[in-house]
Amino acid sequence: MFLRLRGRTVLLVGGGEVALRKARLLQRAGAVIRLVCRETHPGFDVLGITPAATDFDAAQLDDCALVIAATDDGALNRAVAEAASTRHLPVNAVDDVAASTAITPAIVDRAPLLVALSSAGRAPMLARRLREQVEQLFDQRIGRLAEYIGSRRDRQKDMAIDTRRKLWEAFLDGPGAAAAMSGDEAAADHELARLSADASQRGVVWLVGAGPGDPDLLTLRALRLLQNCDVVLHDHLVAPGILDLVRRDAERIFVGKRASQHTLPQDQINTRLVELAQEGKRVLRLKGGDPFVFGRGGEEIAELAANGVAFEVVPGITAANGCAAYAGIPLTHRDHAQAAIFVTGHPRADGQLDLHWDALARPGQTVCIFMARTALAQTMAALRAHGLPDDWPAAMVVQGTLAEQRVIAGTVSDLPERVAEADVAGACLVIVGEVVRLRAQLRWFGDVAD
Template identity: 45%
Template sequence: MRYLPIWLDVKDYPCLMVGGGEVASRKSEMLLKAGASLTVVAPTLCKNLQASLERGDIEHRAKHFEADDVQGCRLVVAATDDECANRRVYEAAKSAGVMVNVVDTPELCDYTNGAVVERDPITIAISSGGGAPVLARAIKARLETLIPAAYGQLAALVKSYRKTVKARVPFEHRRSFWEGVLSGPVAEAVLAGQTDRADQLLQQAIDDRVDSPSADGAMGEVYLIGAGPGDPDLLTFKALRLLQQADVVVHDRLIPEAVMNLCRREAERVYVGKLAADHSVPQGEISQLLVDYAKQGLKVARLKGGDSFMFGRGGEEIALLAENAVPFQVVPGVTSASGCGAYAGIPLTHRDHAQACVFVTGHTRDDSLDHLNWPQLAQPRQTVVFYMGLKNIAEICRRLQEEGAPSDRPAAIVEQGTTPAQRVVIGNLTDLPERARKAEVKAPALIMVGDVVLLQQQFAWFEPSHPGASAFRFRHKL
């Protein structure tokens, strides 16, 4: 380890920035955020620094650097475009015993700033020792996606109750108490922006722990998470965070292994199958399973493909949770129609082709499609997306034509959309069933009907032959 990680208090301490350009402006931002009393030495200032001066954030000495400028400073930064001038700053600071940083010159740095992830009062800094700042920024970008923006508020709430907890919760139970707070309903309320509720929950948790010092809480929580259509990159930040803290993951067949690999390694995985007309575990048993796990005090992730509230029977599952007073959260996912349409290059709406979009289930409890409003579905200038309709594709195409849809109305099937195995079969209401049979299309697959299908060849960015393609994909066209 080349550098010692420390946190230095610069609030109200004099610090010096030598240079008045854009680089100096960027380097000034962190010092000002930390409350430094910053003086900028430069003949002229860039627009941003001039604005800082006008706000009274900095002091400006409109001149070239002199060695005496470093006297009394806590930190010095050299950020000019003149290597000789930067070295003079370095030598003056070293002579005066002041820590100095020469931008982009690691050998002339007593300290480096690194890339910073800020969730005030929490601060995370990533350093490459000045050797690979681009890599440090890449790591920062990754961390930014993993650490919720409200963690700072959570830290502030915890800080405000530290003395109370210290006074009321016995020492031997304090650690487990805070662990429960940071991974339970209190933290979730903060992250949901419900700070008043979080405050109430924390007060209640303290009272409960005083009454029962060793209790860790009997009730868990269920997270109903939409996993999207397949590409793990389409998961939301919240979905990823909850997957990482779940004790149990109850999942369907359609969840790709790449998504399952994002779950906490120690989590128990419970497979409940679910294909159209072939449920390895009945829906009622799945719902009861969620209740049973939660009553054991476990955090349960119910992971479903697409969006749980879009033909995902999510409403049925949370109904039983509500009846049993089990806390739950619903995390929306990218619904399959939206995700598969985007990856296939089929826009669901388009000013010239479709002014409406209809999502329809192609599979029902009694396997009958008579309940659908076929005259409405056959109307022009709209896109109709059939979920779980592959088994009934011939009937779907026939019924649309019987209600007046032209036989040459464009139609498509998107198989395993958003994944490397994605295939798109293009046809019309007359020939699509036969094309699907010859292509041996298998579920999961969506049927899309409407003139927007005509745009697929032009917009198919996810295909290897398309100019915008960056990875190998396969499109089946007969």
């Protein structure tokens, strides 16, 4: 919550360095500072602030919008806080979270845009460190863009809220925003008028790869679209931490598919994507891993293209890359694997695996098997039957890249038994090849079960 303090009185008790820092922020916000202290830091003279009184009195709270107790006397700070709380005034007692009802955050100031970071008073140094990182994300001219938008908002006041929001988001994603930031208001106005002429804004589908699980492995483009969509259709492989990044007011539709459990058949998913886009919505189809690696992404965009729906594909880190890296298993290595092959271990309706076993059961390569849990024993037996020795390395990575990650390592002969004994659940990937032996030296993440 932000307080509008311009022209309003703030009681500041304390005259030292800490109080001076508070005074600078308050003065920048346009507050009228009522300073109470016996001695002042020289910096107060520079700010042109002189004490109104030497000692605190409850009457000094009259007409105040905010109270800050910033002395080096903890008892005095608490007394000020108690008096302010009695009057239901927001109060910040420095270094006394229990006595405070307001926290002064670390801020990134790009007026009129203001970003505040707070640790609820528990770790102010961490909040300041994060502020330094956030500072780097925002162009110094972003405030000019905020001023431009504020000066043009009334022009769209007769539009429906959703239409207005889409208009401004399209503006921010296009050349208009850059023009406003550079001070070229004529070019910005031209772009805004062009977008306003098509206020309905055609729907679009974004086919986005959510990566193997860890939200930190999302692409920047994926993160941006998570915040811009109107509705998201997601499957069960998308980690909860990633769904937490979706815009709060976006509609969420679960269309997850597991073996023999189809919340929504694929053809109905395709139809739903078309329908939502034709309603003018920005639809995010969120898939675990990469949408073009065993994600049926090609089928979905074929349906969109056939119906004239605009779409965009955003690749993600596929499970093979993510899980192997977090398990400490390089997919290629000049001494062990000169190729990496991705296959699906999901059997056909008749229970058979339709794979080119002769090509898979060879040395000098790594085989990554997606959806391998159901037919794991059958898969390992087939590799052995087509030439791989019983002691050929193999591993299953479960919940890869997440804190719950487990790696079960063995051979093509004993991996099914090891997995059964481990009794693990969750998304998994099986890796077969000599590179699995390297994990004993290269593993770096999470707990590993052998």
